[in-house]
Amino acid sequence: MNYIIFGGSGFIGTHLIHLLKEEYIKPNDKIYDLDLVMPGEEGVVPGIVEHNDGVQYMRMDVRKLIHFDIPTTPDDIVFNLAAVHRTPGHEDNEYFETNIRGAEDVTQWCEEKGIKRILFTSSIAPYGASEEIKYETTLPTPNTPYGISKLVAEKIHEKWATKEDDRQLIICRPGIVYGKGEHGNMTRLYAGLKGHYFVYTGRKDTIKACIYVKELVHFMMWALNTGKNGIYNCTFEPAFTIEQIVQAVESATGLKTWVPLIPGKLLMGVAKVVGPLGGKAVGIHPARVKKLMISTNICGKKLKNSGYKRRWGLEDSFKDWFEDCNRECLK
Structure with missing residues (x-):
């Protein structure tokens, strides 16, 4: 079984890798970290960029067509954590280019490889800024380039999920993630x-x-392993x-x-x-x-x-x- 993490060298991805190694990896399982930043480099993404033994690292830019050829299994899990997210800090087009095109390229690769399980980390930004309480059923009204790009990315993943009945898609909308x-x-x-x-x-x-990063990754794995689907405010x-x-x-x-x-x-x-x-x-x-x-x-x-x-x-x-x-x- 493969755990394939796009954007795995960032803050959430690193904690996810720690959890996988501590509690989930079996002798024949593999973890792949596909990211622009490799361990030992100055991080252009916020968070920890560290080397973890047993993890296979590959430099990957999700804005480009993905050429990553490994033997896959029906049980494999893809985590799409790759994103441009810090606001302020980027030009408007950077959010759209990475978050939308990245969603298209990751889901296309999953289509080609027969992947049936994806967990996508979105954001609460698609709800837009207002004082009213927001539920998963609330109509999204994003008012920033980041929020708009993440909402479009959600729809791209949902389109992938509807193509076959046995596909599992979990979309996490975390608040402030800390740790x-x-x-x-x-x-x-x-x-x-x-x-x-x-x-x-x-x-x-x-x-x-808000949510503690360790709580978030524990929930992610629990939701995948208990057959959950859909959007969750985290x-x-x-x-x-x-x-x-x-x-x-x-x-x-x-x-x-x-x-x-x-x-x-x-x-x-x-x-x-x-x-x-x-x-x-x-x-x-x-x-x-x-x-x-x-x-x-x-x-x-x-x-x-x-x-x-x-x-x-x-x-x-x-x-x-x-x-x-x-x-x-x-x-």
């Missing part, structure tokens, strides 16, 4: 708390749907507010800070001045400030009621991440 090697939202949050420069932007009750249920997340980080890591509440208009004005001068490095960027002020109110009841048993609560997940970093930091 060791993230280098994103939660890493900046911890650094801001530790450095005493994190502030609440206009409000403390902004809802930020978040805590109910989703937590930014104030609750801050309190969990502080409790898990032993930080004791005072976080001021700054009017949103004032902070946005500062971001417009500081952002072009290098504020992006610490999150003082107009696009990021705007994101902090809008809830990602995503309902995770479908996952909660699926039969999957969670392994970590919010504070527990930060404690586990802190242990992974030798109780020195969160990064």
